Amino acid sequence: MVVSACGVRGQSMRGASPGACASGRAVSSPQSVDRPSSAMQEPSSLKRVLATLFGRPDEVMLELGAGGELLVAKVRALLSLLVLALPLVAGLGGVDTAQTLVGLGVAVFVNVMAQIWLALARNHRRHHWLPYATGTWDITATSGVLVLLALDDPASGLNSMIVWCFYLLAIAMTALRNDGRLTLYVGSLAIVQYALLVAAVLAVAPRPLLSIDYGTVSLGGQAERLVLLLMMTLLTSTIVYRMQRLIEMSGRDGLTGAPNRAWLLQRLPRMFEAARRDGCSLSIGLVDIDHFKRVYEEIGHIGGDRAIRHVAEHLRGMLGDDEHLARIGGQEFVLVLHCPIGSAWERIDRYRRTLSERPFHPDRGIDPVTLAFSAGLAAFPQDGATASSLLGSADRRVQEAKRSGRNRVIARDV
Numbered sequence: 001m002v003v004s005a006c007g008v009r010g011q012s013m014r015g016a017s018p019g020a021c022a023s024g025r026a027v028s029s030p031q032s033v034d035r036p037s038s039a040m041q042e043p044s045s046l047k048r049v050l051a052t053l054f055g056r057p058d059e060v061m062l063e064l065g066a067g068g069e070l071l072v073a074k075v076r077a078l079l080s081l082l083v084l085a086l087p088l089v090a091g092l093g094g095v096d097t098a099q100t101l102v103g104l105g106v107a108v109f110v111n112v113m114a115q116i117w118l119a120l121a122r123n124h125r126r127h128h129w130l131p132y133a134t135g136t137w138d139i140t141a142t143s144g145v146l147v148l149l150a151l152d153d154p155a156s157g158l159n160s161m162i163v164w165c166f167y168l169l170a171i172a173m174t175a176l177r178n179d180g181r182l183t184l185y186v187g188s189l190a191i192v193q194y195a196l197l198v199a200a201v202l203a204v205a206p207r208p209l210l211s212i213d214y215g216t217v218s219l220g221g222q223a224e225r226l227v228l229l230l231m232m233t234l235l236t237s238t239i240v241y242r243m244q245r246l247i248e249m250s251g252r253d254g255l256t257g258a259p260n261r262a263w264l265l266q267r268l269p270r271m272f273e274a275a276r277r278d279g280c281s282l283s284i285g286l287v288d289i290d291h292f293k294r295v296y297e298e299i300g301h302i303g304g305d306r307a308i309r310h311v312a313e314h315l316r317g318m319l320g321d322d323e324h325l326a327r328i329g330g331q332e333f334v335l336v337l338h339c340p341i342g343s344a345w346e347r348i349d350r351y352r353r354t355l356s357e358r359p360f361h362p363d364r365g366i367d368p369v370t371l372a373f374s375a376g377l378a379a380f381p382q383d384g385a386t387a388s389s390l391l392g393s394a395d396r397r398v399q400e401a402k403r404s405g406r407n408r409v410i411a412r413d414v
Helices: 030-034 045-054 059-092 097-121 130-152 154-159 161-177 180-204 219-250 261-278 292-316 341-357 387-403
Strands: 002-004 007-009 282-289 324-327 332-337 373-380
Touching: 059 097, 059 130, 059 161, 097 130, 130 154, 130 161, 130 180, 154 180, 161 180, 161 219, 180 219, 261 282, 261 324, 261 332, 261 387, 282 292, 282 341, 282 387, 292 324, 292 332, 292 341, 332 341, 341 373, 373 387
Parallel strands: none
Antiparallel strands: 002 007, 282 332, 282 373, 324 332
16 A cells, blocks of 8 residues: 555555554644754753763663673672682781681672672663662672771771772773763762761771771871762763763764664664563654755755755654654655554655745755655554564655655555
């Protein structure tokens, strides 16, 4: 069946109301294309940094972060093995036997937990909470060792540089997870736990706090350690932000600000999983601007770029919540819509007519140009259960739309 601007052949698809989706979400009217897109409005630098760090990373970042969690688990397991040697070395150096035994027992327990975290990290898709759990463990385990040292010798609990450095390692390793929220959480947890430990020891231990092995505890020295924890948190957050920005830029089209092909292919499998799990409708629309080479020849390269941005802004106006527009080629766009294919056809065809009725003004002194597009639709999973098969079905229908005279939307094979 072919669905086009000229009508419907075969089974009618006009039973669904325009813009109606399976989720019942409202879709903005065509007039909304005149408003500037929020995606193209750059917030201030500080707001952008905070929004990136506190916001949920996209699927690409989370996938990379999941691999980072497995790497962290392997590093943790290796460091835990090295920790076993610390009590033995300390014992050979003349440290009290009780402290050596405590350290050895803690090292064994740390190794057991490291193996548990490693096993869980190998199946990261099932355990989205794992980075926060392991981050909490890394910080709390360090604090626990310092508490045990402080119970035997208050000065050792506050002046043990080797154990305290594990705070810094735990904060630094969050950079491998690519989640700014995790870095800020782990850094804040380290600062709070160590500050409470210092306050508790200074409140109950007799003054002055000194030890032959660990020296004298000073309030200024403890304040410096807290500042170092804060500095490490800020430094690691900066690294995470930079990585997030690099990944974001690599997954975005520089001209329109829309996601690119790499982003789309990475994201679509997760969208398919969510649609299958929630029982929601999902439709793909492949949009190709008609005679765009001729448009470029008429209005030039700069005007052609503006025309592409104009079409992108126009198509963004039809997106509802959690729907996406991606640019995958020179004049090709993909719409991911959460509605049945009939409703998707009506929405895209309405915007096709609106685009044709509103001539594009490339610049002063240049005659307006009428833009039009052809589109092919495909429904998940009826027309394909993978990204390649679904996009293949949509592309086949785009080509049919072009052979049929262009400026039309087709949702079924002939």
